Amino acid sequence: MREPTLRDVADAAGVHTGTASRALNPEKRYQVNAETVRRVLKAAQSLGYTPNPIARSLKTARSRTVGVIIPDLTNPLFPPIVRGIDEVLGSHGYSAWIVSTDNDPEREKRLVESLRSRQVEGLIIATAQLEHPLLSTLHQKGVKVVLVNRGVEKLEIPSVTPDDAAGVILAVDHLAELGHTRIAHIGGPQTTSTGTSRARAYRHAIRDRRLDDDPSLLIECSDWKERDGAAALRSLLDRNVKFTAIVAGNDLLALGCYDVFAERGIQCPDDISVVGFNDMPFLDKFRPPMTSVRVPQFDVGVEAGRMLLDLLKEPNRHPRSILLPVSLVVRGSTATAPR
Known part of the structure; x- marks a missing residue:
């Protein structure tokens, strides 16, 4: 049995293939009225249709992917941040490639080269050092980068950090x-x-x-x-x-x-x-x-995802940084000073 195509979905929904394509694309869905979107999505689900990201990227010259680089996958700080990033990217039709550098600059360099060879459209980086030659190189090459949980000096790179x-x-x-x-x-x-x-x-x-x-x-x-x-x-x-x-x-x-x-x-x-x-x-x-x-770890990820999407839509926008508020949670590890 052959895989259902976009034309099959369009025929089942009673619309043109271009309309079906827009209805299935989260970034272009607003161009189609809500009832048509509902009909196309229902047709796609009933047929078991899955959009082909490779075909789409060949047509649009965009991979719809983003690289997320973290220093340590075992650090419990990062999973909620990554979840926030992924939620925002996913809602706009993007997927995230997540890699961990283990705080090794050479490994980080290899991973970034690997991500770029896969045509990621931008990078969200949580590994930044104050002096970071790789970031300088990426900045000079015009790679779209957002820093998360860290900032750097001397480079105008957008960032999302806690206060x-x-x-x-x-x-x-x-x-x-x-x-x-x-x-x-x-x-x-x-x-x-x-x-x-x-x-x-x-x-x-x-x-x-x-x-x-x-x-x-x-x-x-x-x-x-x-x-x-x-x-x-x-x-x-x-x-x-x-x-x-x-x-x-x-x-x-x-x-x-x-x-x-x-x-x-x-x-x-x-x-x-x-x-x-x-x-x-x-x-x-x-x-x-x-x-x-x-x-607010999840919110840090959400803001980083939004910031990168804004950067992809407006490549020439001036870099901005977001400082998120924090709070103190008092538990049992603090008490009155001993005499």
Whole structure:
């Protein structure tokens, strides 16, 4: 039995093939009246017709695909972001190719080349470093790029990021209200905008509230992983740095602190309070449940998808950046400072 064609759908719906094609295309559906669209969609469903994306791309010279590049597929931050991106792209007839770089610049370069060889129309990138040669090259070549969760300096590339500074201020204010005066910051890599903006906000918040401004309380991790947070806390403890609370650069770094608490017999929050950042899924299941700065992860993805679609429709539009609001979710990992 042969596969149904566009002409079969058009004949079944009683319309011209061009009308059927527009009705089946999410971006051109508005050109057809609602009753006709309903009839065409019903005919396509009853016949089991599936549009051929390859044939469409050959006809329009557009692939209807977008590359999504993330640094770490195992990081729970990214699936909701990717879901938001995919929902927006899918509603406009686009598909997403999702790749993970494992924070390896060479792997990232190979993956980007592979995506471009597949004629993706644009890229959504969550791997950006402050100094990022590959991004500079893509920008010079006119590749349509939107950054998500990160920004870069010196390049006018549109981006969607959470309000990192506001989130850190919320965390420090919360701990200060609980009586903590020596608050450590276990920060992410200072090669990323996320790491630098959160560390900068921590320093400003500590000084503005006249808390103990001790450089030994701030420690940088080389990566955003749980093991790096654990190594940072061990370093603070082994150097005998005194503190009663921690603001971590993200939830995984904070979870690394939990590992060390178990190792060293430290009670959280009785001995040390901890605040994470991102509010990734299942934080309420840990013991104690983790206080964290909530990032609207799905909304970050939605806005990134919309921004790239706008860029594809208007290639010459001036780059813009969106800063999304955050909130603090207070759970059991923070308490009044010990005496």
